[in-house]
Structures are given as structure tokens and as C-alpha cells.
Amino acid sequence: MHDVGAESPLPGGSINHVVRVGATVRRPASARRGFVSDLLKLFEAHTWPGAPRFRGIDxxxxxxLTYIEGHVARESRQPPTAAAPPRSPRTVVDKPERCSIF
Known part of the structure; x- marks a missing residue:
């Protein structure tokens, strides 16, 4: 169903053990799993590039989740920014009637 391959731990997982498997990221599902998947699906439906895509449960x-190249914001050493950051998710959910999850 999902990418198969070796798991590589990702940095910054101070709350959960997060690993990369091929082009995906695996992390323990939280109690808010439904909200998280709905929110990521909303971002995908509006083609917002700043969030990973939810691909299911392994x-x-x-x-x-899909893997997005980058870094963890609270890493002590930050790489230089090569491109402008994606527009704010606020532009996706600017009107409550457009979003049933809030």
C-alpha cells in the first residue's frame, strides 16, 4: 500500500519517533488523527504546498505523510533560505464557510 524500504530516523522528533521511508514520513498517530488528516486533506484540496499530504495509516x-525536503524549525542551526516560503495557510481557510473542520 505504501512505500516500502528502510526506515531512517528524522531529526527533531522530541515528541514522537519520526522516520522517513522512501518518499514518505511515518509518525505515531495521535488522538487528533482525524483532525490532522482532515486539515492536511484541506490543504491538499487547495493545493497549498506548505504541508505534507496525508497518505493513510500503515x-x-x-x-x-509525504516527505517534504527541509528542516525542523527549532534546530539550533538553520540553513539559508533558498526560496520564498509558501503563502500562509490563512489564505486557504480565510472564510469559515469554506472549511468544515473548524
Whole structure:
């Protein structure tokens, strides 16, 4: 169902153990799994590039998200910014009637 391959731990996982598997990221599902998947699906429907895409749940019960190249914001050393950041998600959910999850 999902990418198969070796798991590589990702930095910054101070709350959860997060790994990369091929072109995906796997992380333990939280109690807010439904909200998170709905929010990521909303961003995808509006083609907002600043969030990963929700791809489902793997055989171990972990969320499967697309991998986005980048860094964890709270890393002590930040790389130089090569491109402008994506527009704010506020532009996606600027009107409550457009979003049923809020």
C-alpha cells in the first residue's frame, strides 16, 4: 500500500519517533488523527504546498505523510533560505464557510 524500504530516523522528533521511508514520513498517530488528516486533506484540496499530504495509516498504525525536503524549525542551526516560503495557510481557510473542520 505504501512505500516500502528502510526506515531512517528524522531529526527533531522530541515528541514522537519520526522516520522517513522512501518518499514518505511515518509518525505515531495521535488522538487528533482525524483532525490532522482532515486539515492536511484541506490543504491538499487547495493545493497549498506548505504541508505534507496525508497518505493513510500503515500496517503499524502510524500516519503516512509525504516527505517534504527541509528542516525542523527549532534546530539550533538553520540553513539559508533558498526560496520564498509558501503563502500562509490563512489564505486557504480565510472564510469559515469554506472549511468544515473548524
Amino acid at each position: 500496517e503499524q498504525g502510524r500516519e503516512v
